[in-house]
Amino acid sequence: MKNPIDHLPARQQQALKTRQRLLQAGKEVFLESGFQKATISQVIKKAKTGYGTAYVYFKNKDELFITLMEDLMNQFYEVAEMPFKPQAKEEAYENIKNQVRLFLQLALDERDMMKVVKEAIGVSPEIEGKWYRIRERFIERISVDIRYAQAQKLAKEHLDPALTARCWFYSNEMFMWELVMNEEKYQMDDVIVNLTSMYTGGLYE
Amino acid sequence: MKNPIDHLPARQQQALKTRQRLLQAGKEVFLESGFQKATISQVIKKAKTGYGTAYVYFKNKDELFITLMEDLMNQFYEVAEMPFKPQAKEEAYENIKNQVRLFLQLALDERDMMKVVKEAIGVSPEIEGKWYRIRERFIERISVDIRYAQAQKLAKEHLDPALTARCWFYSNEMFMWELVMNEEKYQMDDVIVNLTSMYTGGLYE
Numbered sequence: 001m002k003n004p005i006d007h008l009p010a011r012q013q014q015a016l017k018t019r020q021r022l023l024q025a026g027k028e029v030f031l032e033s034g035f036q037k038a039t040i041s042q043v044i045k046k047a048k049t050g051y052g053t054a055y056v057y058f059k060n061k062d063e064l065f066i067t068l069m070e071d072l073m074n075q076f077y078e079v080a081e082m083p084f085k086p087q088a089k090e091e092a093y094e095n096i097k098n099q100v101r102l103f104l105q106l107a108l109d110e111r112d113m114m115k116v117v118k119e120a121i122g123v124s125p126e127i128e129g130k131w132y133r134i135r136e137r138f139i140e141r142i143s144v145d146i147r148y149a150q151a152q153k154l155a156k157e158h159l160d161p162a163l164t165a166r167c168w169f170y171s172n173e174m175f176m177w178e179l180v181m182n183e184e185k186y187q188m189d190d191v192i193v194n195l196t197s198m199y200t201g202g203l204y205e
Numbered sequence: 206m207k208n209p210i211d212h213l214p215a216r217q218q219q220a221l222k223t224r225q226r227l228l229q230a231g232k233e234v235f236l237e238s239g240f241q242k243a244t245i246s247q248v249i250k251k252a253k254t255g256y257g258t259a260y261v262y263f264k265n266k267d268e269l270f271i272t273l274m275e276d277l278m279n280q281f282y283e284v285a286e287m288p289f290k291p292q293a294k295e296e297a298y299e300n301i302k303n304q305v306r307l308f309l310q311l312a313l314d315e316r317d318m319m320k321v322v323k324e325a326i327g328v329s330p331e332i333e334g335k336w337y338r339i340r341e342r343f344i345e346r347i348s349v350d351i352r353y354a355q356a357q358k359l360a361k362e363h364l365d366p367a368l369t370a371r372c373w374f375y376s377n378e379m380f381m382w383e384l385v386m387n388e389e390k391y392q393m394d395d396v397i398v399n400l401t402s403m404y405t406g407g408l409y410e
Contacts, residue, residue: 122327156406163399170379171372178371194368198407201361 019057021047026064031112035065035120062126069117072110073134079103080138084145089154089204097196100172107176114180139165155203168199224262226252231269236317240270240325267331274322277315278339284308285343289350294359294409302401305377309393312381319385344370360408373404
């Protein structure tokens with residue numbers, strides 16, 4: 001299969017490649033130095049480009065990092081947006097367990113980058129704000145699934161979908177950070193089964 | 206009732222008063238300036254003491270802040286350590302709902318200081334570490350309650366007490382931060398009922 005950028009005019013191809021080189025260099029620098037210690041100088045040196053060129057693509061370190069974080073989060077969104085149309089409680093349980101597993105596994109596969117994300121959220125108000133918006137997108141998506149399950153008379157009707165989705169995302173997010181930081185303290189399967197049991201036990205009839 | 210420090214020798218009374226003055230001044234400075242912008246100079250000026258004296262009591266800004274945070278957290282521990290000996294699921298539900306309410310209300314009463322705590326956790330690894338230890342203490346206490354409910358055949362036996370306690374604390378902690386930051390977006394009662402329903406529905410038979 002041909003690379004889709006091959007169809008673009010030469011100048012646009014060049015621009016996309018430069019941007020891609022800056023992102024790749026940025027990722028390497030953040031992984032090596034962490035967020036706070038990383039500098040744009042290190043990035044442009046690694047990407048073999050100048051300040052002026054880099055500035056065309058990314059206003060500053062925060063913006064470059066946010067782009068990397070968005071790319072990473074798109075993989076998580078794919079998990080959150082998996083079709084969810086269970087006909088019975090057991091099917092819901094299996095679907096949800098599967099989603100939790102994929103979500104946590106993805107974080108562990110990207111463990112080193114997630115550690116940098118955690119550091120960056122703590123020190124950059126811009127990145128913290130971006131993380132909050134990412135979180136709200138997940139919570140909205142989960143709310144849709146809860147409303148579906150309520151409409152199917154599978155989930156308890158008295159629960160508020162938005163609050164329940166928030167509660168559920170918080171548990172997943174916090175276990176995700178805990179596993180990223182201290183994976184060795186946990187058995188993944190136990191965490192997945194416990195999280196899923198608590199959630200489906202609370203939500204489903 | 207006499208103040209308990211009245212019984213101490215004069216020199217110790219003086220020392221305790223100086224320490225107390227530094228803590229009070231520290232709290233005011235942190236509330237005014239936030240954690241990062243606060244300086245020991247501001248604190249000693251407000252406490253009307255010198256650097257050398259301040260250093261006797263607190264090695265640095267982080268240590269003074271951690272002491273303030275511990276004092277605040279002791280109020281939260283009191284809620285976590287309330288007697289929990291339910292004989293039936295309904296009694297457990299009422300006890301837990303009451304605990305959630307007290308926990309969230311305390312955070313809202315201390316909202317301004319909690320905002321500084323959140324900022325400090327993000328920027329100081331020492332304070333972040335302290336927060337993690339505080340969290341573990343809460344989780345251990347909740348685990349005890351879960352084991353009690355399991356022994357009473359009220360709670361599901363297949364759930365892991367430590368993981369379930371962690372999941373539950375995470376939901377409370379995250380809603381607490383969310384309310385501290387955006388109280389106006391929520392109805393407290395809805396949050397309390399939803400959290401408690403999800404937890405007791407998941408955990409109890």
